Amino acid sequence: MNYLLKNVHHIAIICSDYAKSKQFYTEILGLEIIREVYRQKRGSYKLDLALNGQYIIELFSFPDPPKRLSRPEATGLRHLAFSVDNLEAVLAVMEKHKVSYEPIRTDEFTGKRFTFISDPDGLPIEFYER
Known part of the structure; x- marks a missing residue:
């Protein structure tokens, strides 16, 4: 069977405290920083992270992002x-x-x-x- 999808390219996560989340994903979980960019027009950081050399997570910060329900078992990710x-x-x-x-x-x-x-x-x- 010929599949159109090849693999998961990345997962995007929006955080409320960039410094705290960057420390968590890099120092605690041990993900490797590929690239870190501050996007002036958006007032936003974008951090590309890898696990075992494979790019997997984009960590974003935005000014005042709205809260997202996670529990109990909200629809979505x-x-x-x-x-x-x-x-x-x-x-x-x-x-x-x-x-x-x-x-x-x-x-x-x-x-x-x-x-x-x-x-x-x-x-x-x-x-x-x-």
């Missing part, structure tokens, strides 16, 4: 999920940075373990053990 090799090792890093996480659960269909944290704006982020 549910969460951002990262696959991990060792859930305990990832959670140890989260604890070091005082990032709280939900109790570890097991996917009833795959038997794989996972948990959730939240970014500085409350976006749910899942760590799913491979």
